[in-house]
Amino acid sequence: MTETAAARQSEMILSDQDRRGLYRAILGRRDVRGQFLPDAIADDVLARILVAAHYAPSVGFMQPWSFIIVRSPDQRARIKAAFDRANTEAALMFDGERAEKYRALKLEGILDAPINLCITCDRDRAGPVVLGRTHMPEMDLYSTVCAVENLWLAARAEGLGVGWVSIIQPEALRAILGLPEQVVPVAYLCLGKVSHFLAQPELQNSGWRQRLPLQDLVAFDAWQGAASTEDDALLAALRHAQDKAAMGEI
């Protein structure tokens, strides 16, 4: 290995501090709806988090995403009206106490956040036959979701909150944003500085749903395959790691 290649290789190794920073961003990432501040986001910060999204993995290196930055108050008002229509329909799908609880939740920050961002998937970006998508046609959509998560984590590292709004008819999004037919609106996000990040998901705090024990979601060799004694140490490690994560530690 040449000296430059060796130096480059050592840059690829994350320091312990880097590693911890990554986990802190992952554990501290939140879906933000109610803590947005109206402050503008600096262009260089917005550029960095868009680059993070653009560096996501994608099937056949398809890079099917595009990013529509929605700043216009008129456009956001149209989106908010579409959310309100869908949210009224959604509330009717829950019964009794659950419906009441649903109606009390704040589920979007469309007008509160200074920027909204629609991340789309162009299903034709790389032609009809895509390496890796031949037998799983939804892989381009999954790739776009990888870009969403990259952006979400990068935003968290920059101290910005992101909230995903999916209570909206995709056809309404299409019409408002003028999307062509082959372009799917994958994620509609609200983005901005926040007063604070909550320690736990809002749905957990409100008693809507709790985080599941990770060890119940891990199986061996087949769907719901039972652990053998050789897996005991791993299961203990999972429990330990999740207990620490619940306290915000890694």
Ligand SMILES: Cc1cc2c(cc1C)N(C[C@H](O)[C@H](O)[C@H](O)COP(=O)(O)O)c1[nH]c(=O)[nH]c(=O)c1N2
């Ligand atoms: C695909 C998808 C779609 C939505 C969400 C997430 C994802 C991944 N979430 C946020 C969701 O409620 C939240 O991620 C979980 O409650 C866990 O909380 P944290 O993200 O850890 O804060 C979300 N939240 C909300 O208030 N309105 C919404 O429409 C949606 N839609």
